[in-house]
Amino acid sequence: MARPEEIMTADLKQKARRAYAQLKATHADAHIELVFANPLELLVATILSAQCTDVRVNAVTADLFKKYRAPRDYLNVEATELEEDIRSTGFFRNKAKSIRGAMTAIEKDHGGELPRTLEELVKLPGVGRKTANVILGNVFDTPGLVVDTHVSRLSQRIGLTAKTDAVKIEFDLMELIPQQEWTQFSHVLIFHGRRICKARKPACAQCPITARCDFFAAAE
Numbered sequence: 001m002a003r004p005e006e007i008m009t010a011d012l013k014q015k016a017r018r019a020y021a022q023l024k025a026t027h028a029d030a031h032i033e034l035v036f037a038n039p040l041e042l043l044v045a046t047i048l049s050a051q052c053t054d055v056r057v058n059a060v061t062a063d064l065f066k067k068y069r070a071p072r073d074y075l076n077v078e079a080t081e082l083e084e085d086i087r088s089t090g091f092f093r094n095k096a097k098s099i100r101g102a103m104t105a106i107e108k109d110h111g112g113e114l115p116r117t118l119e120e121l122v123k124l125p126g127v128g129r130k131t132a133n134v135i136l137g138n139v140f141d142t143p144g145l146v147v148d149t150h151v152s153r154l155s156q157r158i159g160l161t162a163k164t165d166a167v168k169i170e171f172d173l174m175e176l177i178p179q180q181e182w183t184q185f186s187h188v189l190i191f192h193g194r195r196i197c198k199a200r201k202p203a204c205a206q207c208p209i210t211a212r213c214d215f216f217a218a219a220e
């Protein structure tokens, strides 16, 4: 006979998968909005996207990627030059430091190519699990569950996790969502967070999963 915690997990899995199916149908166009042509460009764009909109990042990288094509290009200029080139994305000193740190490690330890595993990617300076999962899922065809501010907020509101730490949320979601769906699940939740379940005021009247959402049930 199934233990109570097994029944709870099975119920939560069913809720997660049904909610995801409905959101996936609503946001059938969900995809990564950063513009990039290769893994290295996605790494840089993802670092730049911290605390910045994808629209702003894309505006900056349109010129940036013409100037910086290989890891050594980021290292052959003064740090201040790179800082100026990315200034409008905000936090530009830290971002330039992360980019140059990652490029140094890519040159030194990986022959100028971006590594392809989570374990190696998170060892690059300035690259955490979120950035690594963006890269794995979008250029290396390896499922990656990206827990950004939208995925954190929505997972908590819907009731898929009670955690607040991004890594713990990622592990909770990994139990609930089939691995082959991790990348798309992240895109769908990010789209839902941007369009409907906004941080300040969720537009629940437009949401297809009110019947499955703890936040909505509590507000009723």
Ligand code: SF4
Residues within 6 Å of the ligand: 154, 157, 158, 196, 197, 198, 202, 203, 204, 207, 208, 209, 210, 213, 214, 215, 216
């Ligand atoms: S019902 Fe409201 S709070 Fe729940 S996921 Fe939908 S928009 Fe967000």
